[in-house]
Amino acid sequence: MSIAVDNVTFAAGNTLIVNGISLSVEKGKVLGLLGPNGSGKSSLLRLICRLRKVRSGVVRLGGSDIALISRGDIARRIALVEQQATTDTQVTVIDVVRLGRTPHRGPLSSWSVRDDAAVLDALTRVGMQDRAGQLWQTLSGGERQRVHIARALAQTPSELLLDEPTNHLDIQHQLDILGLISKLDVTSVVALHDLNLAAMFCDSLAVLQKGEVVAAGSPEEVLTQELIERVFGVRAHVQKSSVHGRCNIQYMAG
Numbered sequence: 001m002s003i004a005v006d007n008v009t010f011a012a013g014n015t016l017i018v019n020g021i022s023l024s025v026e027k028g029k030v031l032g033l034l035g036p037n038g039s040g041k042s043s044l045l046r047l048i049c050r051l052r053k054v055r056s057g058v059v060r061l062g063g064s065d066i067a068l069i070s071r072g073d074i075a076r077r078i079a080l081v082e083q084q085a086t087t088d089t090q091v092t093v094i095d096v097v098r099l100g101r102t103p104h105r106g107p108l109s110s111w112s113v114r115d116d117a118a119v120l121d122a123l124t125r126v127g128m129q130d131r132a133g134q135l136w137q138t139l140s141g142g143e144r145q146r147v148h149i150a151r152a153l154a155q156t157p158s159e160l161l162l163d164e165p166t167n168h169l170d171i172q173h174q175l176d177i178l179g180l181i182s183k184l185d186v187t188s189v190v191a192l193h194d195l196n197l198a199a200m201f202c203d204s205l206a207v208l209q210k211g212e213v214v215a216a217g218s219p220e221e222v223l224t225q226e227l228i229e230r231v232f233g234v235r236a237h238v239q240k241s242s243v244h245g246r247c248n249i250q251y252m253a254g
C-alpha cells in the first residue's frame, strides 16, 4: 500500500514538532527521511503508524485515512522498528521475533505452520537463525537491532517504518539490512543519518529541518552541496559514484 502524509502537524503542548509536512511513498518503494538531530523524523514515523495522533492533517495508507482504519488492521499492516527498543524480561531471540506474529493471531488461536515459517524466514533474512535460542539480553547492540528488524519482518507488513535501522550495525550488516529492505515488496519509510547509505538504497528522500520538509525528490535532486551545507552545516563534495551510479558525498572537515 502507498503512504501519503498530507499537511500533517503535531505538537507537544505549545511546541510544534511536525509543522505542515506533506510526503508520499509509492507502493513498494523506499523513502529515506533525513535531517539533523531533533528535526522531527521519529515523530513523523510515529504519526504515520498512529502511535501519535496528528493535531491536523491526514495520514493515508493506500488512500484510506489512517484515523478510520481499525487498530487491529494497523497492527497487522504496519511494522515499526524504533531506536533503542529494550526489555527487562528474560526472553530468547525467537520469543522476540514471534511477537511479530501477535497481530495476526486471535486470542485463542494456536501457533500455526504459517507463523513458524514467517518467524524462520525473518530470522534467516537477518542472519540470526542460529541464535534463535539465545537470550536477547546477551546479544550485542547490532545483533539486537537485527532481531528487532526480524520481528518487524515476521509481521509480514505492507508498510515498514524504521528509525535509524543501521545504528549499531557493522558496515557489512548496514549494507545487508538496507539491501534487504530495498528489495522487499513493502512500502518503507526509513530515518537515516548516513547520507551515502540513503543515496544508495532509497528511491526518494525527504529532508526535515525544525519539523518541516526543506527538500524532497530523488537522491540526486536532494543531496546537493548547497543543501548539505545549509541543513547540516557541513561543507561537502557530491559526485556520481562510478561504483553504484548513485550520488556519493565526501565531507570536508572544519
Ligand SMILES: Nc1ncnc2c1ncn2[C@@H]1O[C@H](COP(=O)(O)OP(=O)(O)OP(=O)(O)O)[C@@H](O)[C@H]1O
Pocket (backbone or CB within 6 Å): 012, 015, 017, 035, 036, 037, 038, 039, 040, 041, 042, 043, 044
Ligand atoms: N513528547 C514530546 N514532548 C516535548 N518535546 C518532544 C516530544 N517528542 C519530541 N519532542 C521534541 O521534538 C523534536 C523532534 O524529535 P524527534 O525525536 O522527532 O527528532 P529526530 O529527527 O528523530 O531526532 P534524532 O535524529 O536525534 O533521532 C526534538 O527536539 C524533541 O526533543
